[in-house]
Amino acid sequence: MPEGLSVEQLHVSRRGPSGAPRPVLSGVDLAVAPGEFVALVGASGSGKTMTAMSVLGLLPPQVQLDAGSIRLGGTDLARAGDAELDRVRGGRIGMLYQQPKRMFNPRRTILQHLREPLRLHGGLRGGAARERALELLSEVGFRDPESCARAHPHQLSGGMAQRAMVALALAGRPEVLLADEPTSALDTVLERQILELIDRERRDRGLGVLYISHNLATVSAYADRVVVLDAGRVVEAGPAGTVLNRPRSACTRALLEAAALTPADTPPPAAGTDAGAVLALERVTKTFGTGRRRGRPAVEQVTLELRDREILGVLGQSGSGKSTLARLAVGLEAPDAGRVTGAPGAPGSAGPVRTGVQLVFQEPHDSFDPRMRLRTSLEAPLRQHRDLPAEEREARLLDAVREVELDPELLERYPGQCSGGQLQRLTIARALLLEPTVLICDEATSALDAATQRTVLDLLLRLHRDRALSLIMISHDLGVIRYMSHRVAVLHHGTLVELAPTREFFAAPRHEHSRQLVAAALPRVCAILDHHTLPPEHRDVPA
Template identity: 35%
Template sequence: MIGFTRVTGLPDASRPLLEVKGLRVEIALASGVLRPVDGVSFDVAAGETLALLGESGCGKSMTALALNRLLPDAASIESGEVRLAGEDVLRLPESRMRGVRGGRIGMVFQEPSTSLNPVMTVAAQITEALALHRGLRGAAARAEAEALLQAVGIPDAARRLDDYPFQFSGGMKQRVMIAIALAGRPELLIADEPTTALDVTIQAQVLDLLVRLQRERGMAMLLITHDLGVVARMAHRVGVMYAGELVETGPRQAFFQTPLHPYARKLFAALPDGSQRGSPLDAPPGSVPTLDQVFAGCRFADRCPQAFDRCDDEVPPWHQLGAQAVRCHLYETVSIPRPLAQRMTGSGFVRSGRQMTPLLEVRDLAVHFPVRKGLLRRTVGEVRAVDGVSLALVLGRTLALVGESGCGKTTVGKAILQLIAPTAGEILFEGENQAGASQDALLAMRRAVQMVFQDPFASLNPRLRIGEIIEEGMHSLGVGEGPAERRRTVDGLLERIGLSSAMRWRYPHEFSGGQRQRIAIARALAVSPRVIVCDEPTSALDVSVQAQLLNLMRELQAERGLAYLFITHNLAVVDYLADEVAVMYLGRIVEQGPVTSVLKAPAHPYTRALLEAVPRVDAIEEIAVGAALAMSPAELPSPLTPPTGCHFHPRCAKATDICRVSYPAAQGMVGGHWVRCHWPLTNAVKRVSD
């Protein structure tokens, strides 16, 4: 079972293992010099986790790369010290640094798909590290590689050693990355966004794994993240970065009870939850300033609601308030702000419940992919990616589709737009069936229905500037009266999604992953659609940019009556934005209903497990090791050979014999909430026909 392991006390730290003092990194560009890391100082003790928290572009990842001396060619470390157990690694020759990098310092990169070599087996990649850092080769190296895969929780490790990265799921690839990082028995592990874009159950497994390995091996850990829930669960201490410098540090519990810096308090205010439904999130306006300038005052002043004249002209000094330290002029008199107010626990704003005719309706949608083998490519089976899904999208309302990676959510979205041909079922747009229609017949629907894809880098043309990318759809569909109006629309969209209009001349590769995702969203919004299918639109965004985006989507829905199909694994976003939620497992919907009903009183064990796996910022007290989820940590079964009976029964703690032989019928509950489960429900439940 998956255990919720929460870090509690600080380890014994007579002397820090890692000491960083005055670290400065500069990047030489034709247009000037960038300073992504500008005078950063911190330390980490053995067995301790320090979380670096902040928005994209604040310098967190560049700090981690500098510690490993893995900077891009145009970048250099201008000053500072990085001492590992007293030895300054910045002064080591490259021949000795190769023993530190991957040996004494292990690193888990943000995107395992691009970090793992696609043409090398997992065994080859792990044994390469073992040979370099521990001198192991042959049978000894293979045995150790197998032990590492077992340690990170990959089942059948001996067989999977000879698999290639593409044969692993996203969560398993991240585990392979951790195994490679551990091969050199590191004293310090740097984890750069280790759970970004992972669904909540896999994230829970990876975080538990990191905590367990840290405790077993006594490693120090530098955790880089923008997820406050992950920080609350993992960190001993927190450092908040903004625009290349640290602005606040302190113990985890003190930080979560009373964040001091206005920027840190804005990050908490930007977190979505159900109590704020119908109200805008209090996100900081604008974006992180460009780092090619010399700052005269506080770097957050332009976005700070409490800024005054001195903030513009004078760099704030550090102030120590108990165990916390903050860089802000507001603390000249050493006054401590009130702790963050507890959020409301009511149901929040609820939209009108009157029935409306769906603009887009899906009935019994099925998407099956044939599996062919042999010289004649005969069909020997089929992957049931989507197996009888029914949904209805109403103007002005949001339907969220949630579930683990591999359950078929994205396939549903693509099938609605006929980007994947449905095997069976109906797709009704304004009452007309679009399934199997010609390209000309689909034109009207495709003008009204847009999609934001999960991977923005793959969906943006690398040869076009982003202004051209956003304007391309407007031009082809005849949106806007002329080039000047289209340019004004593009500039306005860029400002509303947290970028500046001056960025319209840049190419996609000049933006971070989160910024590219915002550009993809702006492109979909530019043609004034009536329905938007959003496939994980916030998965790579930090909390402040996510809040800006959610505010924008909510405003556009109110102004234009947009319908959203919101595909996501972020249940906090669902609680804030959605009117209705459908929970999908292995190609089928297992529970659906109003969001306030499903998330507050989930009826299906799978829905309960998803909710229990979410890291919470309001739960920073100790939780005993071994508190279990209501779900086995086993991987999602293959849709090629789904389990008999209820597809969830191999992972369900409440499964009985009937679950193994019979797929459950739909059972209706109060207020349009229904579930497919044999597990006994309340007496208020009545059976309805399929």
């Protein structure tokens, strides 16, 4: 019978360069009863992930647990040995990580990953383990579990990798599930499916859930209780309805306001219909694999254009072809059929160097070499594509970092010494160094908390205005698309099913899949966030 998780007076510190400890968590208290859904929320850097890592005894070498107890039933995990923790991890406690591709072994297939917990914690082997693995993959939303089971992690999209991680976390039938931003890379439909799967496990067999998130819509729909962290301290805790409707702390109010602003603001005015196209995809098709392993097209017969100084939102479920479309547009993939054309410097134009279109990736930590200082990584495109004197290269580098509202001192750091928000802004700075006319943002804010997301989105709007940039915003987040876009394009199973001005799309989506995406937005969020919506900010975005 599950006994629940209890964390009392948890103190954790990090050793700095001088050797002096710096507090990371200060007296954190929380509990997860069997069958309870507890949300742990807070801004980036507040200590949410470090709390989860403390529970599993997976703190980094420079971080230490100074005091406190972590009890799972009668076992104090804070004082447990490696053998006991090995039995707990993946067995009594399942873990969903925020960046699944970094957690999978790249040399093993998804089936090989799933076989391990099924054998260690369920005693399943051979055909029985394979059958259960395919069941788990089907339960988390894979239409073709066999193909996923054969795939290696790098062959999956971000959302598909996250779903595979959910299957892995549930394989050992845990008593408690620690979920660290498990749906941040998923569209609203799949987010709902995954959360309902977790909720069903909670109801049917008493699974306790500690859900770490910056998504207050998710919290409002599923959480029994909410714990708010700020700078390593619990600043508010209580029933979800009380905390979200009558927040006491300034931190909770700030998180609610940041979340509310995105879907509530009026979208920019539509770009002029007579604006010329700066990038065009004409009947583009791309299929991956060879021979018998050649799958269905990731993108099929897509015709789409980006107008001058337009922000085009591209919306779709995980695996719908959004990222493949971005890679085709920037020239990282070549289409099997059709063509990509655009302004000078864009894919398909004359010249071997395609610098007019730049791409900002979804996961900022994967965009930099962890062994290099950030200065070296940012200088690389200038050294490769521009023959500039050292002084001019340095001046351009410093200007780009300041333009994304960061201190140039960060250039001397390594990626692991920066937050996700800082790294994401640096990826934008690096993209701007080559003075592109088109910037493609592939889920560029999905891993960020609401406040940091708003900062990055407003930065992109300012750059769009000041630099006369044309933007493609790829996202599964309807709030981001509505906040940023002039027009919305919807992909479904690799095909373009709808293209409409933003206001028209959200007022009356025409395609059935578009209606599903809009309807899948989590319930209760509007009622809750309406209390915290600030007056609309009427941006004057060039058409």
